[in-house]
Amino acid sequence: MESASAWAQQxxxxxxxxxxxxxxxxxxxxxxxxxxxxxxxxQACASWAALKSAYRLLGQAEVTRAxxxxxxxxxTRQGAMQxxxxxxxxxLTEVDYTAHPAVTGLGRIxxxxxxxxxxxxxxAYRPEHEQIVGVAYQQTFRRQESGLTRxxxxxxxxxxxxxxxxxxxxxxxxxxxxxxxxxxDRAADIWSVFRDCLAHGTDFVIRVQQQHRQVWLSxxxxxxxxxxxxxxxxxxxxxxxxxxRGGRAARQAQVQIRAGTVQVPPPRAEGSxxxxxTAALTVGLIVVxxxxxxxxxxxxxxxxxxxxxxxxxxxxxxCITWYRMRWLxxxxxxxxxxxxxxxxxxLRTADELDRLLGILGPVAAYLLQMRQVARxxxxxxxxxxxxxxxxxxxxxxxxxxxxxxxxxxxWQTVAxxxxxxxxxGDGPPGWKTVWAGWQSIQTLVEGVLLATQLSPNTG
Numbered sequence: 444m445e446s447a448s449a450w451a452q453q454x455x456x457x458x459x460x461x462x463x464x465x466x467x468x469x470x471x472x473x474x475x476x477x478x479x480x481x482x483x484x485x486q487a488c489a490s491w492a493a494l495k496s497a498y499r500l501l502g503q504a505e506v507t508r509a510x511x512x513x514x515x516x517x518x519t520r521q522g523a524m525q526x527x528x529x530x531x532x533x534x535l536t537e538v539d540y541t542a543h544p545a546v547t548g549l550g551r552i553x554x555x556x557x558x559x560x561x562x563x564x565x566x567a568y569r570p571e572h573e574q575i576v577g578v579a580y581q582q583t584f585r586r587q588e589s590g591l592t593r594x595x596x597x598x599x600x601x602x603x604x605x606x607x608x609x610x611x612x613x614x615x616x617x618x619x620x621x622x623x624x625x626x627x628d629r630a631a632d633i634w635s636v637f638r639d640c641l642a643h644g645t646d647f648v649i650r651v652q653q654q655h656r657q658v659w660l661s662x663x664x665x666x667x668x669x670x671x672x673x674x675x676x677x678x679x680x681x682x683x684x685x686x687x688r689g690g691r692a693a694r695q696a697q698v699q700i701r702a703g704t705v706q707v708p709p710p711r712a713e714g715s716x717x718x719x720x721t722a723a724l725t726v727g728l729i730v731v732x733x734x735x736x737x738x739x740x741x742x743x744x745x746x747x748x749x750x751x752x753x754x755x756x757x758x759x760x761x762c763i764t765w766y767r768m769r770w771l772x773x774x775x776x777x778x779x780x781x782x783x784x785x786x787x788x789x790l791r792t793a794d795e796l797d798r799l800l801g802i803l804g805p806v807a808a809y810l811l812q813m814r815q816v817a818r819x820x821x822x823x824x825x826x827x828x829x830x831x832x833x834x835x836x837x838x839x840x841x842x843x844x845x846x847x848x849x850x851x852x853x854w855q856t857v858a859x860x861x862x863x864x865x866x867x868g869d870g871p872p873g874w875k876t877v878w879a880g881w882q883s884i885q886t887l888v889e890g891v892l893l894a895t896q897l898s899p900n901t902g
Contacts (some may be wrong), residue, residue, distance in 0.1 A: 447477035447809075452855070454515045454805050461505050468500045469511060469802060479885060480783045481878075484705065500652065501795045511801025512581060515808070519577035526620040530765055531579060531645075532772040533565045533610055533627045539786050541795070545853060549795035550585025559786075560585045562779075562800070565614065565625075566772045566808070570765065573819050577808045578775075580610050583797055590873065609629050611639045617810045624648060624751070626769050634709050637724050648766045651728075651746035654667060659706040659723070668746065669806045672730050675701040679756040683731065683743060688872060693870035696743045700760070701730040702753040727753035756835055779807040782878045788816045793808060814854060814877060821851035836887050857881055 451473035460466050461692040475487035487492040500506060523529040539559040540546050549558040561584050567576035584603060607627065617623040623645040625631075629652035640647045654669040663674070683696045706723040729747040736742035749762045779785050783803045790796050815826050825834045825848045834853065839858040855865060858872030861879030 448474045450809055451477055454518070454809075455511070455802070457514050458511055459513070460503075460510055464496075465500055465503070465506060468496050468567075472500070473802050475732055476783065476803060477809055480803070480806055480810060481882060500624075501790065502858075503798075504794075506798055508581075508583070508797045508801035508804075511798065511803055512578070514579075515577055515805035516579060519579045519808075520568050522569075522576040523579060523623065523724065524618050524621050525569070527569065527571055527623045528624060528765075529576065529617075530568045530570055530768055531565050531610075531623055531625045532568055532623065532769055533563065533607065533629055533631060534769070534772040534776065535561060535563045535606070536776040536780075537561055538780070538796075542649065543789060546791065546793060546796070548585070549626045550587050550793075552586065560797070561603075562776070563610065564724060564772060564804070565610045565774060566775050568768060568771055573815065575735075575771065575808065575815050577811045578804055580613055581800070581804050582606050582609060583800065585793060604630075604633055607633055607636045608639050609643065611636060611643060614643075614645075622646065624765055628766055628769060629831070634707065634724070637707065637726060637748065637750070637757060638709075641724065646750045648747055648749045648751070649763050650766070651748060653745070658728075659708075660703065664820045665708075668728070671728070672701065672746070675703040675728065675730060677701050678759055680758075681760055681763070682705055683767070685743060694737070694740070696733045697735065698731050698733045698743055698896060700756065700761040701732070703728055704753065707748075726752060727762075729753055729759050751800070758779065775807055778811050778878070779803060781875055782810050782881075783807050790820065790864075817854040818871070819848040821849060823850050824848070825850050825853040832891065833884070833888055836891060838882060840884075857884055860884055 446701070451470050455469045455473045456466065458466055458469055460469065472487060475482060479487070484497055488497050498851055500752070506659055516540065523531075537552045538559045538561070539557055540549055540551060540559045543640070544558070550560050551557065552559040552561070563582045565580040567579045568574065569576060569902070574873035584606065611625060614623070625645055625647040627647070627649045629650050631649045636649070637647060638850060651668055655667050657665040658668055658671060659665050660671055660674055678700050680697060681698055683698050685694050685696050687883060705728050707726045708723040727749040729749060731743060731745040731747070733743040745763075745766070747762060747766055747828075749759065751762055753759050753762065783806055785800065785803055788796060788799060790799065813828070824846065826845060828850060833847045834848055837853050837856050838848040840860070841848060841852055843852065854872065854877065855863075857880040858876045859880065860883040861876035861881070863872045863876040863880070
């Protein structure tokens, strides 16, 4: 991968902010954060003048998050236009600023007592090459209302749910030879999202949330999704890796796979009525069940909607594999909050934080791409992808020569500094341990640089 400065110039050098000085300041900030993402603004800026320029940039109404991220989004979308499959992994997360009461303009989060804003991100990933392309689109919204009536809450839910439709329609239709598959969790289980995907020539794999929804199987009477599962044919079995979570070790789950095609009618708000199949969408339904889970573990149980064919086991397994890639978007949001310390930023207004996200959003994707290299080319020399001094420091900690340190060894050593033990069953390092180790090693690198500036007779 290119250096932080080269990456920042490529991603932000062409952003249109109404003034070339603003563009240059965006490049400088992106360079600093790509090198040390957890740095505060005073730490990231080399001087008082640079810090004032950064605050001015983030305080300008003419500068928007979308404008700052535009180059990165465009380059990501260009990468997604290559032949083959690109997964568009989407998720929604809350950014919590409850601990910063002085920040103005925030919305309500959680149970309504917290303060912050919501971020919806679409990350492009090419499974054939195990390549994180980047952020294809990112939106934010703030929930201001409280004490709403049931009807008002329903309206607010419809408005907020539209972020999923907006992502689909904004990204549009893939070019010939390219296949785009929108992948989402339960929050994306929205009939109009299915409709918009099909209208734009894109596919989807989305986890079922509304199991009470009435659907049709062949010529039968309508049944709730939860009831229709037993009517779907068993296609076979598969072993699905279950990631480490909540202190529980990673494991392999033996699952049974059912799949079939159903008719999903629109909700009443879209013009349907009870017992009608008018304008119903033909959608695949995949059921992933773990009949014999260990007693102390919750059985794996996924229901997935898909626009892709599910006529045989191989087709269903491919959809399941693509859905499993959704963890990358959760990893991205963890990187944004933990690695880039988005929730610890101390600015005056929610608008300024929103603009800062325009820089940190692409930076988080860059960091995730750096870590992904270890999984793509684990045996490649770390010197090919990381700065020389950083490799020398990590190699010393690993007890090997810098030239012999591989990408996998590099990141494993980094993660061990953050508390990863590498035991059997631990799985690959998570972002939290990788980032804690990264911070520790950055401190060591700074110490080495400082030591080289001291004379032999100092102190």
